[in-house]
Amino acid sequence: MPVLNYEFDTLKVRGGYNPKEHNNAVSVPIYATTSFEFRGTERAKKLIGFTEFGYVYSRVGNPTVGVLEQRIASLHDAAAAIAVGSGMAAITYALLNVAEKGGRILATSELYGGTVDGFKKVFPNYGIKIDIVNNSKDPEQFRKAIKADTKAIYVESISNPNAILVDIEAIANIAHENGIPLIVDNTLATPYLLNPIKYGADIVIYSATKALSGHGNVIAGLIVESGKFNFKSDKFPQFLETYHILRDSSGNPRSFVDVFPEFPFTARVRSNYLAYYGATLGAFDAYLVLLGIETLSERVKKQVSNAEKIVKYLETKKEVAWVKYPTAKESPYKKLKDKYLPKGAGSTFSFGIDGTLEQIDKFIDSLKIFSYQANIGDARSLIVNPPKTTHSELTPEEQKLAGIPPETIRLSLGLEDENDLIEDLEQAFRKVFL
Ligand SMILES: Cc1ncc(COP(=O)(O)O)c(C=O)c1O
Known part of the structure; x- marks a missing residue:
């Protein structure tokens, strides 16, 4: 179904799903399959070479999970989204993806405890340092704390547990003036209460374990990409790097910004993180999140x-x-x-x-x-x-x-x-x- 021009409450039950593509099933089917028929060597070549897009193996993509990804993208009017196995996987993949060649993430001190602990235990081992802004009430503190190798600003739109708010628009402007994206964990707000992309956020993260699924029965995470941030920049060499797997029809290797200009960030998370770190969301769990979103508002x-x-x-x-x-x-x-x-x-x-x-x-x-x-x-x-x-x-x-x-x-x-x-x-x- 075309997603544009529909209101939130219509998109939350219908966005990203066309029954005609799924045997006319009214409720989104659960695709309990690990892999998908190539249907011939010619098509296999196209799928593997990204000249035709289709499902190959459920670690990196599955139709039930795909509907969830498209639905959540439609709820943000975003370019793309990717679903992963937990909120922590979403945070870790997003931050590694933006800063993996080494650098800094600038964050507030008011964050979920697991995120803060990951900052200490995981990221330094990958050459990523975390700088903390202590007075998040004053957006200018973010400007002052940005260094030459800062790769992103990271905030929670409503913090866990103290419900502290930040001035997303002001912080997004400061990030963009410095050529870096703003990443917002919007878990506590949900897209029903706030779409951070409307105020300039570039990447939005969810622990879909919480209110999105809403029934305490599934662990899931999502990364949403606005499609507006330009990753074609010397600050982010990983997006300019060319890969054999992304080659064109003449065999020339291409980069993520070449092949996925509208959503290089989530495409790279899928190819380089979901594929190899492997925190995949299962089809049944994606179905539970979809079911929860239907009654989100x-x-x-x-x-x-x-x-x-x-x-x-x-x-x-x-x-x-x-x-x-x-x-x-x-x-x-x-x-x-x-x-x-x-x-x-x-x-x-x-x-x-x-x-x-x-x-x-x-x-x-x-x-x-x-x-x-x-x-x-x-x-x-x-x-x-x-x-x-x-x-x-x-x-x-x-x-x-x-x-x-x-x-x-x-x-x-x-x-x-x-x-x-x-x-x-x-x-x-x-x-x-x-
Ligand atoms: C704001 C926030 N972000 C991320 C997470 C991590 O999510 P998950 O438990 O799905 O890995 C949590 C978990 O409590 C959270 O509260």
């Missing part, structure tokens, strides 16, 4: 409403020391929220309990509805203590820098009735503090 709308109500409730509690969410009374992010997230700032936020660590543990153990576990963006409401779990890889200094003191509790609001959720929190407060 409806779910996120209700989850945002639940989050805003719970924030208001927590602000009335004397046992709560602080609440970090863009609609909270003290939030410094109200203006950014109005600009970038008019429909809401997601369903995940943090608050601090004014009590001992034992009381915080008892509070968590007293809850009856909220599930105590490490995920976010589920249809069920979730609770976790990040300093001891999701962000436990961070040293005490890094936790301090990331704004996650020991009393931090993270909530991810699901689809339950808001009064039941409030009563669950209330009874836990009663049990601990009365």
Whole structure:
């Protein structure tokens, strides 16, 4: 189906899928096959030489996964997308792809703990250094921190767990003035609440494990490419490098920008990372993500409403020391929220309990509805203590820098009735503090 000119809610159930190409199946079929018939040596030659595009082997491409890739690209009005086996694979592949010849990534300190830990453990071994901007509220800090070998800026549009926002448009402008792309992890916002490409982001990343799939039943990642950033630059020699596998009909080797001028970034992730590091998303898992996306707007709308109500409730509690969410009374992010997230700032936020660590543990153990576990963006409401779990890889200094003191509790609001959720929190407060 042609994807242009349709609204988000139409694209989320129909984008990137043409039933006529799939035996008229109404629901996207699950292609449980490792490989695809070449149908003759002539066609095999064309497929392998990229003069005809088609599926060969499911490690690098599969029709069910392909529909997910095209659907997510259509939801961003983007040139292309690639699905991978997890959000971490999406982050790691994207950052290696942009900086693999050595260089720097400039990032904020307010990021998912696994990302920060990867910055320490993985990237330095590949010659990639990570520079951190400590005051992400001031976009000029990014300009000051860019060095000659900085290859990209990396931010979370809504940070995990403190729901910190950044001025995407201002940071994108600074990145582009310096000839580098802006990479945005948009996991907490989802494309329903925010399309970062509209504000200049070049690459958008998702842990589709979270609200995109939305039911806590699949691990998946996505990389979306706007198609607007020019990778044909001396700063990115890896995109100019020619490969025998990309040869033209006369056998001359070509580069990724030659063969895939509209989406060299995701094409290169597929050929050089998905193919050899191999974190492939399975067809059934892609189907689960597609199924989740069909109800994305409806779910996120209700989850945002639940989050805003719970924030208001927590602000009335004397046992709560602080609440970090863009609609909270003290939030410094109200203006950014109005600009970038008019429909809401997601369903995940943090608050601090004014009590001992034992009381915080008892509070968590007293809850009856909220599930105590490490995920976010589920249809069920979730609770976790990040300093001891999701962000436990961070040293005490890094936790301090990331704004996650020991009393931090993270909530991810699901689809339950808001009064039941409030009563669950209330009874836990009663049990601990009365
Ligand atoms: C913002 C963000 N990005 C990336 C990830 C990693 O995603 P995954 O668990 O799918 O690898 C997470 C996981 O919590 C996350 O919260």
